[in-house]
Amino acid sequence: MTSSEESVRLAAGDVELTVHPQNGCRIASLRVGGTELLRQGEKYGAFPMVPWCGRTRDGRFRNGDLVHRLPLNAPPHAIHGTGRDTAWRTAAAGKSDAAFTYDLAEPWPYAGRVTQTFTLTDDALTVALGVETAETSFPAQAGWHPWFLRNIGGEDVRIAFTPEWQEERGDDHLPTGRRIPPEPGPWDDCFGMPAGVDVTLTWPEQLELTVASRTPWVVVYDEQDEAVCVEPQSGPPDGLNTHPRLVTLVDPLEIATTWTWRRLGGGAPEAAL
Template sequence: MALEAASPKDDAQAPLPGGRLHWLRAGVLEVALAPEAGGRIAQIRYDGVDWLVGEQEGGAAAIGWGCYPMVPWAGRIRQGRFAFDGKAYALPRNFGGHAIHGVGFSRPWHIDSLGADSAALSLELPEDKYWPFGGRATQVIRVLADSLELCLAVQAGDQAMPAVLGWHPWFRKPDQVLFSPSAMYPRDGEGIAALPCIAPTPGPWDDCFINEAQVTLVCGEQQLRLRADTDHWVVYDGAAQATCVEPQTGPPDGFTLVPNHLQPGQRLQLTFELEWESDDLG
C-alpha cells in the first residue's frame, strides 16, 4: 500500500493527532497505545529498539504510521463499490479513487479497560455514508515479556453486514524479511488484487499472499516472529523507511473477491501474535 495523503475534504479520513499515549509494559517489551488516534499502537519498543514508524515519521496521512486495526474492511474497496445481499453500495473514496482500510483507523476508540500490561478498546461503527451497516468493533492488547498478543473483532448489529479484518503495522525497515508464501493475488491495472491466484513473484511487493507459515523480521540482533490465525497476508515493502506485514481475514476488495456474510449478531475475529528473540538476551 503506497503512502498517500488522505483527502482533506473527507473528515472521517482526515489525520488524527496521536493524543495521549498509554504505555503497557512487561519485561523489556513496551507498547504505546493511542486510542484517540484510531485505536492504534503508536510504538512498540523491545529491549530499547523501536520497531514502528512513528507519527512524525509517517507524514500527513493517518494511514502511514504505527500499527492500527483495519475494520470493517482491510485494504482497498475498488472505487468504493460493492454489492451485498443483492444491493449496490458506494462508500466515500479516499485513496487513489478507492476506499481504503475501513473506518476504525480514523476514529477515536473507547477504553473499556486499562492495566499495566493489557487494554481493551471498543468502537461503535457508524450507520452513515462511511459505513451503512453499524456494528461494533473491539480489540484486546496483551503485553507479555517477549510477545504481544492482539485480538481484533467485529460484531454485526441488528442487520447483516460484510466484513474483512486486518492489522496494519508500519515496521521500520528491517534488515531481512523471511517469508515463504504459497500463492499470491495478482494485481490488475488499478493496482488491486484479482483472481485467480498465481505463484508468488519476486518483490518489491504491494501484494496479498496466501501464507500459512510464520513471517520473521530481522533487525540487528533482534528477530520478530509474526503469526496469525489467518492465511491472508499483505506485504508492502516499497517504502524506503518501512515494511508493512499485514494479517487479514481476506484479500483487498474482499467484499467482492471472497465475500464474508455476517448475520445479525454474528462475530468475526482475528488474532495476531508478535514474538521477539534477541541475541543479547540469549
C-alpha cells in the first residue's frame, strides 16, 4: 500500500487499485496485469453515489411531512448524491484493504456519516458503503457508478445479464413506475434483478469481469463511445421518493458489490496477461 493526501494505492498480486479520497473517494484506477479497466479523468473512474443514486425528480424529496430541496446539478433534477463531490477522510489503509468516511452536510439536510471500504485480492474487489444517521431518521440511497472502458485492446466489451424487468424510462430519464420486459440497448435504464445483481462484462480474448451485489437494482448505461457503466444501487432513480429506504439509529443502510475477473486466452496484449 502507498498513500498520500491525494491517493491510496492497494495491491494484490499484479492487480493495483488506486483510490482518490479527496476527489469523492472514487476509484481512480483498476489495473489487472498492467491493463487499465476504468476510464481515466477526474470525473470518471468509479465513484460512490450517496446519499442518493441517479436523478431525484426536480431535486425534491419528502421525509414524512417535510419536503426538502437539493441543488439541481443536472437540471431539472439533482443527480448522483454528494459523496462524489466531497473530500473523504482515510480511516485505515493496509496493503490490500482500506476504509474511508465523510460526514453528511449541506446541501444534504440530515447529519450522519458515510463509510466506504475496499478489499482487494488478485481476482476480486469488494466495495461496501454504509450510511448512518447521527440523530433523525431519513431516506437514503447508496450505490456505485463505474466507468468501464469499452475497449482495452481487441474487440469492444460485451454486456450480458438477465433482468426480470426494466423500469420504463420517461422523457425526463426517470422511471415512469411501469415495469416492462427488458429491451435491447443502447441503455440508460434501470433493471430489476430480484435474486441480486449479476452482470458480466466480456472483453473478448482479454478479460471477463462480473459485477455482483445482493441489491435487486442495477442501472446500465452504454450510450458513450469511451465507456460503459454497470451501477448496482439500493433503489431505482428517484428512489428517495418512490422506494424510500429509511436510515435509523438502529438500522443503517448497508450495500456491497463484488467485482470478480478472470483472464481469457487468445490475442490479449502481453501487458495484460
